[in-house]
Amino acid sequence: MRFGILGAAQFAREYMGPAIHAARGAELAALATSDRGKADAFAAFAPGVTVHDSYDAILDDPSIDAVYIPLPNHLHVPWTIKALEAGKHVLCEKPLALRADDFAQVIAARDAAGKLAAEAFMIVHHPQFIRARELVQGGAIGKLTHVDAVFSFNNAGDTGNIRLDPTKGGGGLYDIGVYTFGSARFVTGQEPDSVPYAKLAYENGVDVFAQVAAVFPDFTYSAVVSMRMFTRQQISFHGDTGVLTLTCPYNANVFGLSELVLENDGMVKTHERWPAVNQYVLQVENFVHSARTGAPYPCPLEFSRGTQEMMDMVFAAGGRDG
Structure with missing residues (x-):
């Protein structure tokens, strides 16, 4: 499963990017950032990563199967919905929403898209x-x-x-x-x-x-x-x-x-x-398995x-x- 990351956040660089790269069945294929200096840190452990200059470019990339969203908290709901509507599976950092009521629109978008969307609660x-x-x-x-x-x-x-x-x-x-x-x-x-x-x-x-x-x-x-x-x-x-x-x-x-x-x-x-357990790697592997097979x-x-x-x-x- 080819993953794209929306934004070059420090947490993505230090934990989730390497976890996606290391997980069985997953590939860190793309990164969206306008800062090429930040992109270099991802290319150091994932040399083949493609760098886009906008989040929409990743959503428009047909070769990307899933996105990981480490954006600021207030952007989680809108970008999760946009990614689902673009046909991508979505793993979004916690908290996915800032109010419980906001989950309704995300769940509706998940069901309409037929894709897996989940909060990264590792x-x-x-x-x-x-x-x-x-x-x-x-x-x-x-x-x-x-x-x-x-x-x-x-x-x-x-x-x-x-x-x-x-x-x-x-x-x-x-x-x-x-x-x-x-x-x-x-x-x-x-x-x-x-x-x-x-x-x-x-x-x-x-x-x-x-x-x-x-x-x-x-x-x-x-x-x-x-x-x-x-x-x-x-x-x-x-x-x-x-x-x-x-x-x-x-x-x-x-x-x-x-x-x-x-x-x-x-x-x-x-x-x-x-x-020796890396919970971030396990999270990605479970996400890939569920997205591919429909398993809970x-x-x-x-x-x-x-x-x-x-x-x-x-x-x-x-x-x-x-």
Whole structure:
């Protein structure tokens, strides 16, 4: 499957471009950028990549089967729809939309085109989350009572960071809250009934800190998401007979070693580790397989819409209608 990338974003250059190049069944065939200097970095690992000077040129290229969209958040919906209407499969960076209601038009465009469109929510492709879901839903920790998640970093000194631009869909929740919310939903298979508490702190129009409490059908949930705290990430699932913790759930083998720790009665701890897994490569390979065969995709748009619905609830509870 021949991929084109809309824009030479740093994340595309460092992670997703190399992942497309490395994935079985995929080829990084084209890049759209007006900056030839940025294109050189992609050509270094994908020498045959064709460089177009506009996004439309990639959509008009009949040799391109699929596009990856790493554009600023506020451009995700319109360019996903344009790509679908051009007959391309679409893998779009998270968050695909800034409101849950915006998913309706994307889903309609997907269905009309008969193509695969998905949010690039890479963590559900990693075996640590597939294993966590199996253990939690299989009763390995007994009755699940509480889920606790944290994801933080500090970019206060990076004043030009796009995450700090309110006009382009900036903010900590849109950037990393999708992981703390989506991971809990994926592992448990449940949706929140309510968000009774959300404390949000803003700087220059974007959220830089969020403390959240939610109620799911069978458990309570708490999370901290921040762009103003020291780097940390973890999620724990606490049951009545055990605790399961992922110590590097979101940036696996980048932030640290991907590891699952299961602690049961008797203080027995079992460790499972995945030191060589690249979740971005797995994401591309699963995308290609589903696009080619019609097999269910691990993260369909309907799942991503559920995460955005939870985020909308958090914004509302925190005093802002997201």
